[in-house]
Amino acid sequence: MIGRLNHVAIAVKDLAAATAVYRDTLGGRVSDAVPQPDHGVTTVFVELPNTKIELLEPLGEDSPIARFLDRNPDGGIHHLCYEVEDILAARDRLIGEGARVLGGGEPRIGAHGKPVLFLHPKDFCGTLVELEQA
Ligand SMILES: CC[C@H](C(=O)O)C(=O)SCCNC(=O)CCNC(=O)[C@H](O)C(C)(C)COP(=O)(O)OP(=O)(O)OC[C@H]1O[C@@H](n2cnc3c(N)ncnc32)[C@H](O)[C@@H]1OP(=O)(O)O
Numbered sequence: 001m002i003g004r005l006n007h008v009a010i011a012v013k014d015l016a017a018a019t020a021v022y023r024d025t026l027g028g029r030v031s032d033a034v035p036q037p038d039h040g041v042t043t044v045f046v047e048l049p050n051t052k053i054e055l056l057e058p059l060g061e062d063s064p065i066a067r068f069l070d071r072n073p074d075g076g077i078h079h080l081c082y083e084v085e086d087i088l089a090a091r092d093r094l095i096g097e098g099a100r101v102l103g104g105g106e107p108r109i110g111a112h113g114k115p116v117l118f119l120h121p122k123d124f125c126g127t128l129v130e131l132e133q134a
């Protein structure tokens with residue numbers, strides 16, 4: 001079911017500083033910062049030859065990454081995003097296997113304009129998993 005690794009997300013308190021680290025210190029190719037109000041984050045993508053790094057900063061009052069950053073004030077790896085051929089079929093299969101699909105199970109449009117879902121970290125080796133329609 002899961003396919004390509006679309007991105008690895010890193011949550012940070014200071015997106016500009018993190019972007020400078022990936023651009024200047026690591027020599028990465030970074031995108032502009034894009035506010036994603038529906039998701040409560042602002043994103044920067046670092047394009048790599050084989051995948052992407054998604055830098056995330058909280059946006060707004062009840063950002064879903066706020067408590068993660070309280071627990072990890074220096075930032076940290078927040079989630080992995082895998083591509084799937086059919087996100088609704090993947091969702092139904094996962095629910096059938098007892099996995100917790102977050103956000104009521106309805107896909108939402110993510111940073112790449114495609115439907116995404118999130119799976120509870122407690123069901124996936126302590127790792128927050130995002131699925132993106134390929
Ligand atoms: C623009 C879209 C973009 C894209 O790529 O398209 C994005 O990626 S948007 C990314 C931001 N949005 C989300 O992350 C949505 C899904 N996430 C959530 O709904 C929450 O983050 C949630 C429910 C996974 C956790 O929220 P919160 O930390 O506030 O809940 P708790 O404090 O109750 O934590 C519960 C339990 O889970 C552990 N936890 C939380 N986050 C993570 C994580 N990222 N990785 C691993 N574990 C995590 C937390 O430590 C708690 O464990 P416990 O043992 O009970 O203390």
Ligand SMILES: [Co+2]
Nearest residue numbers: 009054081130
């Ligand atoms: Co993501």
